[in-house]
Amino acid sequence: MKIAVYPGSFDPLHIGHKAILEYLTDEGGFDCTYLIVSPQNPFKDPSKALNVRKRYEAACAAVARHPGLKVKVDDIELGMDPPNYTIRTLDALKAREPENDFTLVMGADNLEGLPRWKCPRRILTDYDIIVYPRRGYDSEALLEILREYCRKRHIRCQVTLINAPLVDISSTTIRKALLKGKDMSGYLM
Numbered sequence: 001m002k003i004a005v006y007p008g009s010f011d012p013l014h015i016g017h018k019a020i021l022e023y024l025t026d027e028g029g030f031d032c033t034y035l036i037v038s039p040q041n042p043f044k045d046p047s048k049a050l051n052v053r054k055r056y057e058a059a060c061a062a063v064a065r066h067p068g069l070k071v072k073v074d075d076i077e078l079g080m081d082p083p084n085y086t087i088r089t090l091d092a093l094k095a096r097e098p099e100n101d102f103t104l105v106m107g108a109d110n111l112e113g114l115p116r117w118k119c120p121r122r123i124l125t126d127y128d129i130i131v132y133p134r135r136g137y138d139s140e141a142l143l144e145i146l147r148e149y150c151r152k153r154h155i156r157c158q159v160t161l162i163n164a165p166l167v168d169i170s171s172t173t174i175r176k177a178l179l180k181g182k183d184m185s186g187y188l189m
Helices: 015-027 047-064 085-098 120-126 139-153 171-179
Strands: 002-008 032-037 071-074 100-107 126-130 159-161
Touching: 002 015, 002 085, 015 032, 015 071, 032 047, 047 071, 071 139, 085 100, 085 120
Parallel strands: 002 032, 002 100, 032 071, 100 126, 126 159
Antiparallel strands: none
């Protein structure tokens, strides 16, 4: 099977995430998407790890409300020792399901930093990557910078930009609004 791997904090899942999942289901050509709730992104606030079980359960509930999506909330990172590096997650999925092909899903905001990730050569060489647009990021320009990085190092660069819908909302914006007592239910997945 062809599996899209969509990792993130998902704190909370919102309509922007749903738009990506709908795209992957309807147009992406994937048999399923594994939504990976990450306990702790090495580049983000370590306090996120404290509420991972709550985020995982909320993601399961959100996905259950949308049975038309071909999505499985996967808890693989919840059982892994930190730090939660993407390459370790992809390799663990491949070891668990060697018959499947895994494609990493990421936002354009991650393209520039990808060379600083743990084992970027292995991620780029061993796995395909699809990139969805993010407001404020020139996906084409960032992809060209990454391709140049790969050319100079003789690294395979199977990275594809997708034309998924751009929904201008973030989990951070939702959390801040909720703290102010605003009703954000219309933005949640």
